[in-house]
Amino acid sequence: MKCFPVALGLLLCGLLLSCTTPPPPAAGPLILVSLDGFRWDYLQKYDAPALKALAAAGVHARRMTPSFPSKTFPNHYTLVTGLRPEHHGVVSNYFYDPVLQASFNKNLPGDNADARWWSQGEPIWITAEKQGVRSAAYMWPGCEAEIHGARPSLHQSYDGRANAAKRVDALLAWLDLPADQRPRFAALYIDVVDVVGHKAGPDAPETAAAVKEADAAIARLLAGLTARGLRDQVNLVVVSDHGMSEQSADRFAFLEDMLDISQVEVESTGPNGGVRPKPGTITPAALAARMRAKAPPQVQVYAREEVPARYHYSANPRIPAVVFIADDHWNVESRAILKRFTGNLERGNHGWDPATPNMGALFIAQGPAFRHGHEFADVENIHLYNFLCATLGLKPAPNDGDNRLAREALAR
Ligand code: AMP
Ligand code: ZN
Ligand code: ZN
Numbered sequence: 001m002k003c004f005p006v007a008l009g010l011l012l013c014g015l016l017l018s019c020t021t022p023p024p025p026a027a028g029p030l031i032l033v034s035l036d037g038f039r040w041d042y043l044q045k046y047d048a049p050a051l052k053a054l055a056a057a058g059v060h061a062r063r064m065t066p067s068f069p070s071k072t073f074p075n076h077y078t079l080v081t082g083l084r085p086e087h088h089g090v091v092s093n094y095f096y097d098p099v100l101q102a103s104f105n106k107n108l109p110g111d112n113a114d115a116r117w118w119s120q121g122e123p124i125w126i127t128a129e130k131q132g133v134r135s136a137a138y139m140w141p142g143c144e145a146e147i148h149g150a151r152p153s154l155h156q157s158y159d160g161r162a163n164a165a166k167r168v169d170a171l172l173a174w175l176d177l178p179a180d181q182r183p184r185f186a187a188l189y190i191d192v193v194d195v196v197g198h199k200a201g202p203d204a205p206e207t208a209a210a211v212k213e214a215d216a217a218i219a220r221l222l223a224g225l226t227a228r229g230l231r232d233q234v235n236l237v238v239v240s241d242h243g244m245s246e247q248s249a250d251r252f253a254f255l256e257d258m259l260d261i262s263q264v265e266v267e268s269t270g271p272n273g274g275v276r277p278k279p280g281t282i283t284p285a286a287l288a289a290r291m292r293a294k295a296p297p298q299v300q301v302y303a304r305e306e307v308p309a310r311y312h313y314s315a316n317p318r319i320p321a322v323v324f325i326a327d328d329h330w331n332v333e334s335r336a337i338l339k340r341f342t343g344n345l346e347r348g349n350h351g352w353d354p355a356t357p358n359m360g361a362l363f364i365a366q367g368p369a370f371r372h373g374h375e376f377a378d379v380e381n382i383h384l385y386n387f388l389c390a391t392l393g394l395k396p397a398p399n400d401g402d403n404r405l406a407r408e409a410l411a412r
Contacts, residue, residue, distance in 0.1 A: 028233025028368065029175065030391050032187045033221070034079065034140065035214045036072060037194025037350065039202060039243030040064065040360035046211040050219035051238065051364060058236075058366025059374045059409045063357075064381050066242040068311040069272045070350050070359040072194070073106045075241035075381060076141040080187065081121035082385030082399030086315045088121030090142070094268040095318050096276065103267075104318075106141070112158065113144040120316075122397040124388050125152035128185045131394050136174050136183035138167060143187070154183055164190045164217035172224040185392055190217055197244040201347030202358070207244075235367030235391055239384065245328055245358035247271075247349045253299045253326065255334045258291040267320045269333045271351030274320020284321035291322065298327040310355075312400075328356045365409050376408050 040063040043051055067078045067085055073093045074085035085091045093106040097116075104117050111117055123142055125135035129150050136154035137143030139162075143155045154174055162170075171188050196210035218238065225231045255261060255275070263281040267274045277287050288303040295301050301324045307313045313323065324332050331349070352359055363379065369391050383405035389396040390406040 028230060028235060029183065030185050030235045030237070030367075030369075030388065031171070031221070032080075032185070032388065033218070033236070033238045034076065034187070034189050035193055035238065035240050035362065036189065036191040037197045037242065037244050038211070038214065038240035038362045039197075039358065040240075040362055042193070042202075042207075042211050043362065046208045048211055048215040050215045050222065051362075054218070054222075054236070054238065054366045055364045055375075057372060058364060059371045059376070060365075061363035061376055061379045061408075063360035063378045064239060064363040064384075065378055066354045066359055066361050066381055068313050068354050070242040070352060070354050070356075071272075072241055073141050075361075076189070077118070077121055077123070078381055079239060079241065079384050080123040080125070080140065080142065080388075082382055082396065082401040083121045084312045084382060084400050086313055086319065087400060089119075089316060089318055090117065090121075091313075091316055091318045092268050092274075095274075095320070096265070096267050097318050099317060109144075109157065112141070115145045115147060118142050118145040118147050122148060124385055124394075125185065125187065126150045127389060127394055127397055128392060129153065133185055133392055133394065134181070134183045136171075136186040138171055138174075138187065139189040140187045141189070152183075153181070154186075158189075160191070160195075164192050164213055165220055168217050168221045168224065172221070172228070175225075175228060175230065185388075190214055193240075194244070197348045198346045199348070201246050202244040203246070204347065207348075233368065235369045236365070237384075237388070237391075238362065238364045239381070240362040241381075242350045242354075242361050243357075243359045244348045244350055245352060245356070246347060247329055247331055247345070248347075249345050251298070251330045252338060253296050253330065253332050254338075255332060258294040258299075258301075259287060261334065263287075264322075266334060269337065270331055271349055272323070272325045273332055274323045276321040288322045291324070295324070298330040299332055300325045311353075325353065328352050328358060369411055370409050371411050374409075379405050379408070 066075045071093050073090050077088045077090040081088045096103045104111050125137050128135040135152045137152045138156045139158045144157050193210045193214050197207050200206035264275040284303045291301040304319050383401040386401045387405040
């Protein structure tokens with residue numbers, strides 16, 4: 001009888017612990033695949049049997065909302081850091097840093113490998129390595145840089161010539177490594193749907209074929225996991241960074257009609273972008289006011305500090321001093337640049353307001369750690385990082401997300 005209070009205490013303690021400690025880390029590897037530019041509704045619109053089956057068996061968000069700007073580099077870094085672009089610092093595919101007095105260009109291998117651009121955020125492969133979980137990243141934006149003195153154990157730099165099947169095979173080869181070298185977290189980047197979606201537009205048969213190719217890559221990955229006896233152990237998460245929308249030459253607004261082009265540096269153009277006044281010319285506030293007075297109704301212009309709060313796009317000096325955002329389908333461009341594209345303007349684009357239905361992205365998760373046959377509404381992509389950390393049993397770095405995706409998607 002004497003030990004009863006102790007036993008009761010232990011029982012209560014155990015109950016409390018089971019309520020407060022995170023679930024034990026999943027046994028099998030966690031694989032995160034990004035299908036760049038895979039719009040949320042391509043799943044129904046096009047033939048994607050492998051992805052549809054994954055969504056039906058696992059957990060599926062109707063739509064994942066990207067962060068602003070709905071471009072590739074900002075959103076890939078948000079997906080793996082949980083930080084909005086204004087906080088992780090990769091504020092666009094192209095931007096200028098007034099402190100470094102240097103520009104970032106997503107196409108330059110040197111910028112992809114340069115820690116200065118990436119070190120405002122901590123991607124999950126670094127969180128994992130710091131906590132003893134071997135990680136790997138295949139062509140994922142940011143994976144080429146040493147961040148906070150660390151790198152993923154395995155990484156592959158971007159090579160646009162490697163097709164989706166080749167990338168899947170390379171990831172599977174990492175899973176064939178001896179146990180002490182094998183990653184427990186791996187991220188894979190596949191861009192065929194984005195590349196073709198730009199050229200042909202979201203409604204074209206070429207884009208349907210690209211979706212089929214991406215779907216076949218997922219089927220190839222699943223077959224490879226089955227062949228290795230891993231299919232039932234792996235937790236697989238398939239996401240995209242943004243959607244895709246049509247654009248056309250008759251829906252362009254021109255910078256030259258809104259400002260004196262000799263007074264500014266143009267940082268980026270398109271569905272959104274920005275300019276900064278050259279020193280000694282005009283203040284950002286005056287430039288924004290002048291542009292606003294002359295812009296067509298499809299274009300909104302803001303000084304950085306005036307960008308509406310819902311875009312979360314003010315708190316970083318890398319954001320252009322003057323930001324413009326066009327309505328869906330519309331672009332802001334300089335006449336000089338557009339001239340170069342005459343005759344071969346791409347049919348599709350993205351970068352518009354993340355709330356625009358066409359900008360919606362994909363989220364599917366399937367595996368033993370996740371709920372089965374569960375679909376839920378929209379979720380912002382800032383919550384993915386915490387969900388991935390919870391799946392791996394990692395303590396996340398501070399970020400802009402919360403645990404709502406983990407609550408929705410993890411098995412109870
Ligand atoms: P965007 O569609 O303008 O946001 O840019 C995304 C495109 O950039 C993708 O479709 C890829 O083909 C390409 N891309 C992705 N990573 C890299 C990289 N590291 N270097 C050059 N191009 C890349
Ligand atoms: Zn993209
Ligand atoms: Zn794109």
